[in-house]
Amino acid sequence: MPENRRPSGNPICRRSVAARWRTLGMTPPSDREFSYCSPPMPISGWGRFPVQQARLCASEDLRAVTTHTVLSRGLGRSYGDASLPARSGEALTSTLFADCMLAFDPDTGVLRAEAGCPLWRIIDVFLPRCWFPPVTPGTKYVTLGGMVAADVHGKMHHCEGTFGNHVVSLLMRLASGEIVECSPERNPELFDATLGGMGLTGHILEVAFRMKRIPSPWILEEVETFDSIAALLPALRAAGQDWPFTVAWADLLGAPPHFGRCAIMKGRWAEPSEAPAAPPSKKRTFTVPPVFPDWFLQPWMVRWFNRLYFYRAQQRRGRHVVHPETFFYPLDSILEWHRVYGPRGFTQYQCVLPTDHGYETHLAFVDRLRSLQAPVFLAVIKDCGAEGRGILSFPRPGISYALDMPVSARTQEIVDALNEFVIAAGGRVYLAKDAFTRPEHFRAMEPRLPRFEAARQQWDPHRRLRSALSVRLLGDQP
Known part of the structure; x- marks a missing residue:
């Protein structure tokens, strides 16, 4: 691709203006218009909670449109309030027009x-x-x-x-x-x-x-199933020695003997001799309609789904060549899947716990979930390696847990209890998924925060750039 600041007209780099507007949930104006600032409209993260009024300002020229906005927002896939304005009605930059x-x-x-x-x-x-x-x-x-x-x-x-x-x-x-x-x-x-x-x-x-x-655009996958988290955790760490991609699913909602049953999906890029000659075709998608009430998705439904998922994982044990989207993005084939939670929304509690002293802390964490009767509708477990250079980057050596739970009157109580456990264990939570952590809990689990605040003080001493998350956790003024 040649060097070009704005490769206008190249279909690889641009899509139609009308398509951009529909992505923002707005009626497209004339195709001759390339920038716009919406009236106040309700927006949320992927979890649909919380909801905040905001004006979305979109333009192909990010240099121009970011002049008077307090935050940039992309496709809104952070789950909580990270991409919401600090104050109702504030202007955010939508980056979706600048997509080249x-x-x-x-x-x-x-x-x-x-x-x-x-x-x-x-x-x-x-x-x-x-x-x-x-x-x-x-x-x-x-x-x-x-x-x-x-x-x-x-x-x-x-x-x-x-x-x-x-x-x-x-x-x-x-x-x-x-x-x-x-x-x-x-x-x-x-x-x-x-x-x-x-x-x-x-x-x-x-x-x-x-x-x-x-080597090829296909994934060689191996699936292994287990009857307990205690058996899963050492197997997940061991799999990371041989496989570049690993992830585990677990049933943390079912009653015994179903509670704790799990599966590891291991993968690597298939060699040309292992893969089909043709590249993968586009996968078909289905869009969930916006008609589901709060009460639609019930725990008993998820328990039956988990049983079927575990049965299917057992049938898939062994090695298979699979579509990369099947391996990396299993939920992307169901567009707007978050709508099944209804208007109440959901939160994903994602934390990472160290493994310095074995897996006892991790088993205690799972027991804590069970004692809290946390409604974990989806649980994904990953092996984490070395800490990155980002000051507030989430992963650290250990094992992470991503737990989807519908928002309810008990959500804050559950998150508080889990955060207290994570703090005691030396872990931390992922800001891109968080909506309920209290500022005192965040500061207790994040010793790197003073360095981040010093950087903000250097580059933004007046805290002009802020979000609903920074108000909630960092003490910014709305």
């Missing part, structure tokens, strides 16, 4: 793109050419800017670390209005604070990162 890939160097694998470029488009373009992002989260419906702000990780963290490990440089607009470049060599403290900084250090305009060469 600007340059690619096949010799180094470095791709430079605008912050609003979605991961799914990068995959569509590069996967058939046997290139893939070195780190991907559990959905492809995220933007590059969001991947940096959350310093996303995935099934490959024990091998590849977080996305920030592969970022070469960032172009940013600071709170002062100045546009600067930062990298591990240039403005390194700003770079480190931005990786996992939840958009609070500046507006990300462009991202340059290294893609990875792969």
Whole structure:
């Protein structure tokens, strides 16, 4: 791809203006209009809780549209309040119009793109050419800017670390209005604070990162099942020695003997001799309609689903070549799946616990979930490797637990109890998923916070850039 600041008209780099408007949930104006600021409208994160009024300002020119906004927002896939305004009705920058890939160097694998470029488009373009992002989260419906702000990780963290490990440089607009470049060599403290900084250090305009060469666009998967978490945990750590991608699913809702049954999905890129000759085709999707009431998704339904899922995992034991989207993004085939929780929404409690002293703490954590009768509708467990360079980057050596729970009158009580356990165990929570952590709990689990606050003080002393999350956890003024 040739060097070009705005590769206008290139279908690889741009989609229609009308499509961008529909992504924002708005009626598209004339195709001649390329920027707009909406009236106040209700927005939320992926968990649909909390909801806040905001004005979304979108433009192909991120340099211009970020001049007077307090935060940038991509596809809204952070689960809680990280991409919501600090005050009702404030203006946010929507990066979705600035979605171009600007340059690619096949010799180094470095791709430079605008912050609003979605991961799914990068995959569509590069996967058939046997290139893939070195780190991907559990959905492809995220933007590059969001991947940096959350310093996303995935099934490959024990091998590849977080996305920030592969970022070469960032172009940013600071709170002062100045546009600067930062990298591990240039403005390194700003770079480190931005990786996992939840958009609070500046507006990300462009991202340059290294893609990875792969032998084929297919995944060789191996599935293994277990009857208990105690059997799963050492097997998950052992799998990471041989497999670059690992993830586990567990039933943490069922009653004995179903409670704790689990499966590990291990994977690697298939060699050409193992893979089909043709690249993977587009997978079909289904969109969940916005008609589900709060009471629709019930625990008994999830218990039956978990039984069926475990049975299916048992049938899939062994090695198989699978579509990469089946392996990396199993929920992406069901668009808007969060709607099944109804207007009440849901939260994902994601924490990482160290394994310095074995797995006793982890088994106690699972017992705590059971004693709290936490309604864990989905549980995903991952092996985490070395800590990244991002000051507030989430993963650390240990094992992480991502627990989806419907929002209810008991949610705050459950999160408080789990946070107290995590603090005592030396763990921490993931800000990209959080909506309920109290500021005193966050400070207790995050000894790196003073360094992050010092970076914010240097680059944004007046706290012009802020969010609902920074008000809740960091004491920013709304």
